[in-house]
Amino acid sequence: MSESAPPRFEDGEETEPVNGDPITGDADSAAKTTRTGAQSVVAALERAGAETLFGVQGGAIMPVYDALYDSDLRHVTMAHEQSAAHAADAYGIVSGTPGVCLATSGPGATNLTTGIADADMDSDPMVALTGQVPTDFVGSDAFQETDTTGLTAPITKTNYFAQRADTVGDTVGEAFALAGEGRPGPTLVDLPKDVTNAETDAEPKDATTPDTYDPQTEADDEEVRAAARTLERAKKPVILAGGGVVKGEASEQLRAFAREYGIPVASSMPAVGAFPEDDDLALEMVGMHGTGYANMATTHCDVLFAVGCRFDDRLTGGVDTFAPEAEVVHADIDPAEISKNVHADVPLVGDAGTVISQVGDEMERAPDCDEWRDQCQQWKDEYPMDYRTPDDEPLKPQFVVEALDEATDDDAIVTTGVGQHQMWAVQYWTYTEPRTWVSSHGLGTMGYGLPAAIGAKMAAPDREVVSFEGDGSFLMTIQELAVAVRENLDITVAVLNNEYIGMVRQWQDAFFDGRRAASDYDWCPEFDKLAEAFGAEGFAVSDYDEVTSTVESAMAYDGPSVVDFRIDPAENVYPMVPSGGANGQFALSEDQL
Amino acid sequence: MSDSERGTGDAGLQGPAPDERPHPEGRRNRHGERIESVTDAEQDPRTGVVSALVEHEPGVLAKVSGLFSRRQFNIESLTVGPTTVDGHARITLVVEETDSGIEQVKKQVEKLVPVIAVGELGDDAVQAELVLLKVRGEEPDKVHAITQMYEGQTLDAGPRTITVQITGDQQKIDDAVDAFRQFGIIEIARTGQTALARGDTPTTPGESPAASAESTADTETTANTTIATDDD
Numbered sequence: 001m002s003e004s005a006p007p008r009f010e011d012g013e014e015t016e017p018v019n020g021d022p023i024t025g026d027a028d029s030a031a032k033t034t035r036t037g038a039q040s041v042v043a044a045l046e047r048a049g050a051e052t053l054f055g056v057q058g059g060a061i062m063p064v065y066d067a068l069y070d071s072d073l074r075h076v077t078m079a080h081e082q083s084a085a086h087a088a089d090a091y092g093i094v095s096g097t098p099g100v101c102l103a104t105s106g107p108g109a110t111n112l113t114t115g116i117a118d119a120d121m122d123s124d125p126m127v128a129l130t131g132q133v134p135t136d137f138v139g140s141d142a143f144q145e146t147d148t149t150g151l152t153a154p155i156t157k158t159n160y161f162a163q164r165a166d167t168v169g170d171t172v173g174e175a176f177a178l179a180g181e182g183r184p185g186p187t188l189v190d191l192p193k194d195v196t197n198a199e200t201d202a203e204p205k206d207a208t209t210p211d212t213y214d215p216q217t218e219a220d221d222e223e224v225r226a227a228a229r230t231l232e233r234a235k236k237p238v239i240l241a242g243g244g245v246v247k248g249e250a251s252e253q254l255r256a257f258a259r260e261y262g263i264p265v266a267s268s269m270p271a272v273g274a275f276p277e278d279d280d281l282a283l284e285m286v287g288m289h290g291t292g293y294a295n296m297a298t299t300h301c302d303v304l305f306a307v308g309c310r311f312d313d314r315l316t317g318g319v320d321t322f323a324p325e326a327e328v329v330h331a332d333i334d335p336a337e338i339s340k341n342v343h344a345d346v347p348l349v350g351d352a353g354t355v356i357s358q359v360g361d362e363m364e365r366a367p368d369c370d371e372w373r374d375q376c377q378q379w380k381d382e383y384p385m386d387y388r389t390p391d392d393e394p395l396k397p398q399f400v401v402e403a404l405d406e407a408t409d410d411d412a413i414v415t416t417g418v419g420q421h422q423m424w425a426v427q428y429w430t431y432t433e434p435r436t437w438v439s440s441h442g443l444g445t446m447g448y449g450l451p452a453a454i455g456a457k458m459a460a461p462d463r464e465v466v467s468f469e470g471d472g473s474f475l476m477t478i479q480e481l482a483v484a485v486r487e488n489l490d491i492t493v494a495v496l497n498n499e500y501i502g503m504v505r506q507w508q509d510a511f512f513d514g515r516r517a518a519s520d521y522d523w524c525p526e527f528d529k530l531a532e533a534f535g536a537e538g539f540a541v542s543d544y545d546e547v548t549s550t551v552e553s554a555m556a557y558d559g560p561s562v563v564d565f566r567i568d569p570a571e572n573v574y575p576m577v578p579s580g581g582a583n584g585q586f587a588l589s590e591d592q593l
Numbered sequence: 594m595s596d597s598e599r600g601t602g603d604a605g606l607q608g609p610a611p612d613e614r615p616h617p618e619g620r621r622n623r624h625g626e627r628i629e630s631v632t633d634a635e636q637d638p639r640t641g642v643v644s645a646l647v648e649h650e651p652g653v654l655a656k657v658s659g660l661f662s663r664r665q666f667n668i669e670s671l672t673v674g675p676t677t678v679d680g681h682a683r684i685t686l687v688v689e690e691t692d693s694g695i696e697q698v699k700k701q702v703e704k705l706v707p708v709i710a711v712g713e714l715g716d717d718a719v720q721a722e723l724v725l726l727k728v729r730g731e732e733p734d735k736v737h738a739i740t741q742m743y744e745g746q747t748l749d750a751g752p753r754t755i756t757v758q759i760t761g762d763q764q765k766i767d768d769a770v771d772a773f774r775q776f777g778i779i780e781i782a783r784t785g786q787t788a789l790a791r792g793d794t795p796t797t798p799g800e801s802p803a804a805s806a807e808s809t810a811d812t813e814t815t816a817n818t819t820i821a822t823d824d825d
Contacts, residue, residue, distance in 0.1 A: 153656055154663050158706035161651070178706065212648065212709050292608055300617055311625070324619035324627065336700035339693060342625035383608035390603070574606050584616060588606040 033203065037162070038063035038196035040169030041129065041189075042071050044204035048176040050100050050127075052076065052091060052458050054084040056111075058104020059144060060131025063196035065102075076458060076487060079479040081108050083451035085115020086477070089124045089186075090438050090455030094413060096249065098125035098179040099455060105131045106144030109190075110151065114445060116186045117155040121442025122270055123247060125184035127176050128152075132161075134194035148190045157185035162195045169204025177207040182215030183334040184247050215333050219350035219358055227305070227329045227346045228362035234303035236372040237263045238323075240286065243270025243441070244308015244332060250353030251275070251434040254307065257356050261366040264376045266294040268309045269426060270441045276432040283376065284385075287315040288577045289423045292383025292586055295577065297376050298323050299584035303367075305329045305359075308352040311341035312442060313580070321582035331355040383575070383588075385427055394568040395544060397421065397496045401428040404466050404494055407551045412464035413438060413456045417449035417473025420502035421495075423573040425468040447476025453491045454484055464555070465491040471524045472501040481534035484560035492554045493562045495527050498569040506572045510593050531562035542566040624693045636691035640669070642714040642788050643699055646797045648707040649675060649682035656705050657684055666690060666698050670722075670785025681709065683796075685787045710797035712790070720762045720788040724769070727756045728776040736776055743769040754779060762786075 035043070041064055045053070052074045057065055068075055078084040081103040088099030103112045109130040119126040133142040149159045160175060162168040168191065175187040219227075231237060245254050251274045258265045258281050265275045266283040277284050286294035298304065304326040309315070316322040322342060330337075330344035331352060338347040348355050387398040401424050414429055415438040416422040422439055431437050438456050440448040453467035474495050484491060505519040528538030537557045541550045541564070554561040575586040578593055587593045621627055622634040647653050654673055661668045669687040676683050688698050695713065703711040714720075725748070728736055736755045740747055745759040755776075759769045763786055770781065790796040 149652060150655065153652070153659050210706060213706055292606075296614070300615070319623060319625050320621050322621065322625070324621055325617045334704065336697070336704050338700075339625070340697060340700075342621070343627070343693075383606070384604070386604040386606060388603055388605040582616075584614060585611040587611065588608060592611055 034199050034201055036063060036067065036196060037165030037168045037191075037198050037200060038067040040165065040200060040202065040204055041172050041191065041196065042067040042073065044169035044172040044207065045100060045176065046071065046073060047204055048173050048207040049097060050176065053100045053102055054078050054087040054091070054455065054458075055102030055129075056081050056084060056104070056108060058108045058131060060105035060133055060193045061102055061108065061129070061191070062104075062131070063193060064129065064131070064191065074458075076454070076483065078451065078454075079482055080477065081111035082114050082447070083454070083477050083480045083483075085112045085126070085128065086118065086445070086448050086451035087455030087458070088126050088128075089115055089119040089122075090415060090452035091459045092119070092125040092179075092184070093246075093438050094435050094456045094459035096125075096180075096435070098127050098176055098184075099459075100127045100129065100176075102129045103131070104144065105133055105148070106146050108144075109146055109148040113151060113155065114443075116152055116188065118440050118443040118445045118448065119186040120155045120157070122440070123184050123243060124186070125180040126186040127172075127179050128156075128186060128188040129172070130188060130190050131196075132190045132192040135192045136194070138192065148188070152188050155186070156188050157183075159188040159190065161190045162192060165195050165198035165200035166202040168195055168200075169202065173204055173207030174210060177209045178213060181209045182213065183244070183332075215351075216335075216349050217333070217351040217354050219331065219348040219355045223346055223348050224355075224358045224362050227348055227359045228364070230303055230327055230329055230346055231261070231263075231305060231359065232363055232365055232367055234367040235369055236300060236302040236375075237367050237369055238283070238297050238301040238304055238326075239263050239265045240268065240298065240304055240306040240309055241265055241271040241274045242268045242307060242309020242332075244352045245271050245274040246434045248308060248333065248352035249434075250307070250351075250356055253353045253356040253360070255279075257360045260360065261363065262369065262373060263305070263367065264297055264373065266290075266298055268312070268315050268441075269439065271309070272426055272437040273431040273434045277430045278432060280377075281373075283380075285426060286583065287312075288317065288579070289427065289573050289575065290577075290583075290586075291385055291427075292575050292588070293376060293379035295575070295583040295586050296379045296383070298326075299582070300375075301326045303327050303329065305331075306342075307331045307356060308333070310337045313341075316342065317577045317583040318580045321584070331359075387428075389544070393570075395542060395547070395565060396571055397424045397498075397565070397567045398428045399544065400494060400496060400547060400565045400567065401425055401468070403547045403551050404492070405429045407548075407555055408464045408466060411436060412466060413460060415439065415449045415452035415456055415465065415467045417469045417476070418444045418446045419470040419473050420498070420506065420571075420573050421468045421470040421473065423503075424496065427573075446470075446473040449473060450477050450480045450484070450493060453493070454480060454487070454489060457489045457491050465489075467491060467493045469493055469495050470502060471495060471497040471499060471527070472521050474527065475524065478530070481531060481536050481560060481562070485535040488559050490558055491560050493531075493560065495562065495564045496567050497524065497527065497564050498567050498571065499524055500569060503573070509572075510578075510590055527562055527564035531560075537561040539563040540566065624691070636693065638667070638689050638691050638694070641688050641690060641695040641698070642718060642720065642786065643686040643688060643695070643702065643711060644714060644788060644790075644796045645684040645686065645702050645711045646676070646709045646800060647682050647684055647705075648709065649680050650707055653682070653705075653707045654684070656707065657686075657702060660701055660705065664697070664701060666694065670783075672785045672787040674787070685785075687786045710799055712795065712797035712800075714788050714790055714796065717791050718788045719791055720786050721760055722763060722766050722786050723758065723760045723784045724766050725756060725758055725782045726770065726773050726778060727754050727780040728773050728778055729753070730755045732776060736773075739769075739772050743772070745769070
């Protein structure tokens with residue numbers, strides 16, 4: 001419990017001060033401590049280990065904020081609830097412990113839902129607390145009432161409607177524990193105002209997951225043996241690292257395993273950073289905008305060891321042509337992911353790090369795959385990630401990404417919005433550490449980058465944070481600049497501004513005969529001036545010559561800075577596998593689509 | 594930049610064009626299984642009876658049914674009711690899916706936090722459904738004869754309508770409904786299948802039939818011991 005959340009007494013009841021347990025003399029175990037449900041909520045968060053919350057005040061959540069007023073928990077008021085959820089999500093990704101967001105009932109709760117859905121798709125640990133109208137009003141279409149548990153059931157790991165002040169603390173503790181345990185994900189507790197206002201003598205217990213939740217961490221021995229034999233006899237093995245490697249803190253085990261057995265490593269987008277991209281065995285990202293060599297290797301491999309990945313369609317392309325000749329060994333802590341999209345020949349249910357170690361311990365020899373490694377290297381030489389920088393064309397976004405990569409440390413954190421800029425940021429930055437890549441993968445939420453940068457900076461105040469945004473994406477949550485300025489967060493926003501909603505334009509050019517319906521964003525504001533209006537530092541760059549010096553100035557500025565990079569509006573993202581296409585058929589230019 | 598291969602100014606993305614690359618011959622079907630020929634490509638749907646033991650709390654049925662609509666599972670019927678253990682309920686789901694679809698149904702239901710255990714019942718499971726049929730009352734003797742033939746009960750008989758109840762497995766119910774058609778069925782209400790595993794086989798993994806019987810006498814003390822909270 002929290003000493004900083006003193007009991008609140010009303011109407012002259014129980015006004016006698018509590019001085020602690022007379023037998024033990026322990027002030028913490030005071031015999032009878034009356035608190036409000038809201039104070040229980042805050043005490044439970046403190047007890048569970050929460051440190052920072054992101055939210056927006058409002059009518060039905062007021063009792064919780066009132067309790068926070070007396071708490072040491074750090075609360076960051078965001079400009080919009082969607083951003084509170086994204087910031088909490090990013091906080092969870094960077095810190096590995098659940099991020100917490102708060103919102104009031106009705107519009108507050110509905111505004112959170114995009115961020116909750118985002119966390120759900122990416123299995124990010126997050127707790128959402130929403131105010132709700134008093135229990136007696138529920139179902140009456142009361143002011144600012146929505147069916148929050150109904151709305152969020154499909155996008156949460158589980159959700160709760162708090163019933164009583166006596167149990168609300170335990171419920172919040174359980175939600176926190178559940179968010180981070182097993183396969184992480186968002187949980188939500190809906191808090192009716194009468195429950196948070198009511199008084200209770202109950203003290204929240206230690207946060208534990210419910211009895212019905214008992215994820216299997218260690219894979220079945222027989223399957224481990226089958227996996228080891230399959231990998232030993234492989235001639236063309238590939239490891240496919242998924243986000244579960246990062247979530248499960250299995251990066252070290254993955255590196256050791258891949259290097260010991262000499263197996264090339266491809267990565268899904270959420271796993272970027274799990275395996276160092278400058279390693280000889282690294283194939284980098286596979287899928288729609290993955291590298292040519294990763295896509296060639298996964299297409300032609302004979303054994304695919306997938307760890308903590310869910311075979312999203314952006315990764316597999318058409319399932320019929322995904323690793324079509326490979327025996328699939330699939331490790332995941334969520335049994336429901338096994339054989340969901342791609343059939344697993346060897347299913348390994350368990351925690352990523354544990355399973356990698358189990359398989360590594362069981363293997364008696366490395367696969368005989370010298371030729372295969374040579375083949376992979378040949379593909380790396382044949383399909384290098386490169387771009388042109390002719391003098392007569394405007395600034396290329398890839399150059400900007402590389403310039404920022406060069407100007408920052410290896411443990412700098414990159415956050416992004418969604419679109420072309422996101423793909424350039426993942427393709428041309430060299431990631432070497434887990435939890436340095438923070439992006440919206442599964443849901444693909446434009447506007448994710450800036451609030452995520454705020455969450456990331458709160459989780460890792462000593463690390464550099466660079467947020468890549470597109471002009472369209474940035475405009476979706478640009479109001480959070482006010483928060484970054486208020487909190488004086490030293491983050492650098494690099495807008496790759498091509499005055500288009502660029503990925504859509506790229507698809508329109510490729511698949512809709514160049515009919516650029518509603519993708520032209522030449523009405524965008526001047527982002528450098530807008531940054532200054534918010535109180536941040538603003539820069540605008542349109543020439544190669546200015547890039548390095550401006551990046552230096554922006555990085556040196558103590559506080560949020562925005563660099564509006566006016567990039568080549570014609571530049572597109574390649575390689576590209578058309579939606580549902582074969583990964584091995586990736587196009588290197590539009591005429592290959 | 595730091596990598597001398599990058600940003601050289603005139604290279605750009607290179608490499609053989611898509612049709613100049615080697616291509617594997619293998620294929621997978623839509624379930625992601627490797628297939629030898631197109632004839633292996635499709636699985637036929639079958640009927641699966643899935644039983645889920647759940648915490649009997651508000652919203653659990655909504656979570657299960659929401660899961661079905663969200664994931665586009667083809668559900669035939671869903672029944673729910675309490676068990677002998679306080680705070681537990683059993684949901685019986687009949688689904689029409691391929692083998693992989695039924696596997697997914699089981700895993701996704703199991704994944705819901707209030708779900709304790711999930712099992713699929715074999716063909717020998719004890720299954721029953723209840724139907725109420727309201728037919729025209731012009732020929733009460735004939736209606737009565739059919740009702741008796743299907744071991745049913747007459748619940749309401751008036752000059753214009755007769756309402757009967759039939760219970761049994763799905764085939765028997767279907768046959769009975771067909772037999773009553775001759776009288777003109779005015780209204781019909783079916784509950785959907787509910788089912789238990791036959792004999793000593795637990796209906797959901799870890800569920801012990803013997804211990805559950807004891808729990809009728811003492812639900813408080815056996816509630817936590819009779820039901821395993823994990824499964825395979």
